[in-house]
Amino acid sequence: MTALGPRTGPVLANHTTLTWFFLLPPHTILPDGWPYGVRVMPQGRPIGVPPLTTIGGRDIHWAILPGGGSTSPTDLHRVLNGPLLLTAPAALAAAAPPTAPSVAARAAAPVEPRPLTPAQREVGRRLLTGASDAQIAEELGRSVGTVRRHLAGIGRRFGAPTAARKAAALLAGGHLPPPPVQMLAPELAPGDLAVLRVFAGLATDDGLRGELRPTGPFLDRVDELRERCGARTDPHLIALVAFWELLPDLIAPASASGKEQLP
Structure with missing residues (x-):
């Protein structure tokens, strides 16, 4: 979420099961080759959605509320398949930054x-x-x-x-x-x-x-x-x-x- 920055759409989190749900725009074409640990939920599969007031706690809650933007599947795929750079969102503006920060200085x-x-x-x-x-x-x-x-x-x-x-x-x-x-x-x-x-x-x-x-x-x-x-x-x-x-x-x-x- 930090790497995506302002391009992150609504996200549900469950700290008990250690699961995060990125809610993508409908009818988007998803890339192939998601990394281990990532599951693409089948269309129509129900998930629990808490009230908008639930923004904390260990069970299902909103990590990022709806209304701010939408997550690009391509950006999400790139972030999850690459190093998680905790830097300014501009680091993801290009697919291959000319000088990426080293892992030791993230x-x-x-x-x-x-x-x-x-x-x-x-x-x-x-x-x-x-x-x-x-x-x-x-x-x-x-x-x-x-x-x-x-x-x-x-x-x-x-x-x-x-x-x-x-x-x-x-x-x-x-x-x-x-x-x-x-x-x-x-x-x-x-x-x-x-x-x-x-x-x-x-x-x-x-x-x-x-x-x-x-x-x-x-x-x-x-x-x-x-x-x-x-x-x-x-x-x-x-x-x-x-x-x-x-x-x-x-x-x-x-x-x-x-x-x-x-x-």
Whole structure:
């Protein structure tokens, strides 16, 4: 999803079965030669589809909501058959980039600051506080669908497929400062910080121990960190880590100098 960036259409995820469903446009012609582990579902085969409000959890939920775009079968085929480059979406603009990044340096590309719309800024500001889509909609006097369209726009702008990576992009690019908190930072081990870097899209999972790769144990560690940090949501967890300056990559110079401190 990261490699596809804004070209990713709706995706369903199930962390219990470790299965992701990429919903492709109807009547598309699929390439041949899908890699091991990928199954093309027969046309007409029913699958469980949760409500649009189900955007997290270990069972079936929306990893990317409908309405933002559509996944090209050709792009998906290329990504799944090649190295998963966690770089800017432009890396997939050509079938064979002249100079592809090496495997050892597959970190997320720094976000180039670009102005957000006023509506995206207000939605993003509340996303960082841990507010749900419904809470954001109520605070702004907008519909939940409108809020989700703004969140999808933020995701497309930065190639951020998850809520945590949207938060990281907003912070790292200097678009929004982390919300101030009174709670002191908990003691986090280097392994915890490594998990958070991968979760925020600042690094790949190459440096993680095998049992912490992004599967069940990885998500269990994220759940544990969210609880230890007192975070309400994944974006709130990223914002707290940024405020505590535990991951310097999340703090843009402008945000660091103007960060509000509470007594």
